[in-house]
Amino acid sequence: MELRQLRYFVTLAEELHFGRAAAREHIVQSALSQQVQRLERELGVRLLDRSTHRVDLTPAGTAFLIEARQILDHVERAGQAARNAAASAPTLRAGIIDAGYDTMPQILRQLQADHPDITIHQVEAGTPEQYRQLADGRLDIAIGHVSQTPAEVASKLIRLDPLGVLIPDDHRFADLDEVPVAALADELLLLGEESQTPELNQFVIELCRSVGFAPTIYEGTVESTRAAADLVLQHRCVHCVPASFRTSNRPGTTWRPLTAPTTHYPWSLLWHDANASPHIATVVNSARQLAGRLGWLEPAAPPTEPAPSEKAPPAASHSEEPI
The missing domain is CATH 1.10.10.10 (Winged helix-like DNA-binding domain superfamily/Winged helix DNA-binding domain)
Structure with a gap:
């Protein structure tokens, strides 16, 4: 018929x-x-x-x-x-961690400036949840550290973010230009929410262990970047965060880079290897241009975890080579 x-x-x-x-x-x-x-x-x-x-x-x-x-x-x-x-206007579903981590928001602002016809839907979620949403197709692009990504997630290193410590303005570290990692042994250290940035937390813990001590971790929880800054202002702890962390500009607080070793946290764009969205390459291209202009991949010293350790994407459909 x-x-x-x-x-x-x-x-x-x-x-x-x-x-x-x-x-x-x-x-x-x-x-x-x-x-x-x-x-x-x-x-x-x-x-x-x-x-x-x-x-x-x-x-x-x-x-x-x-x-x-x-x-x-x-x-x-x-x-x-x-x-x-x-x-209809093309749509991109992009994951962001929260308002405190500014790398993906900057990339999306650059993308919107380069391609105003693309409709961007921002989805706030921790990195484990972003992995799940990449897998089931609810996200097209995400951001995180590749150490715990599923096998089917491909990646592109986009930023080596200097790691440092957020302290009150009158803290003993405030007079230093740089803080040795070993100096954190005497501090109560605030990490991010485990549901939001488990890779960053593990990265910081391993960094401390690499210079001979296990950090003393603040046991409370924080539900926002503002709450984390409040704890720092109250002298209850210091907060180990990358330079891009927005609360590093909070009045009353000071951010100092960590040294000995100088350390950079690697952020990567992430996408599911089977995602056929034509906008993934567009996002990566805008991010590469932004990274080149802002020097995101040009640290003053080699990162503790070098870029080659970043997980290679599966097969040959996506790679860490420029797209």
Whole structure:
């Protein structure tokens, strides 16, 4: 059964005249008659009563007409939906950690400036949740550290973010230009929420262990970057965060880079290897341009965890090479 046969039958049922129906469909009358006859043979029922001067629907034809119209209506709606989707603005679903981590927001602002036609939906989620949403298709692009990404997630290193410590303005570290990592042994250290940045927390812990001590971790929880800054201002702890962390500009606090060793936290753009979105390459390209302009991949000293350790994407469909 062909759609054109349904259309011809509906037109004939409306006109009840072969000549007028054929004219509406822009075909000859004999062709219309042949297609309707084929339809009847396929169905195994007679849809029309034909006489020299009259065409009428049979009971079977009346019942079939209702369903045929619905089928044609569905086909038209499906076509319109496809046309509407093709004409609508392209959409990108991008994950951000929270307002305190500014790398992805900066990338998205650059993307919007470069491509104002792309509609960007920002989804705030911790990195483990971003991995899950990449896997089930709810996100197109995410950001994080590749150490714990699933095998099917591809990546592109985009920023080596200097790691430092957020302290009150009157803290003993405030007079230093740089804080040795070993000096953190005498401090109560605030890490990020485990549900938000477990990789960053592990990175900091391993950094402390690399210089011979296990950090004393503040046991409370913080639900926002503002709450973390408040704890620092109250002298309850110091906060180990990258330079891009927005609360490093909080009045009353000071951020100092860590040294011995000088350390950079590697941020990567992440996407599912099977995601066919044409906007992934566009995001990566905008991010690379931004990184080049701001020197994100040009640290003053080699990072503790060098870029080659970043997890390579699966197969050859995506790679760490420029896109």
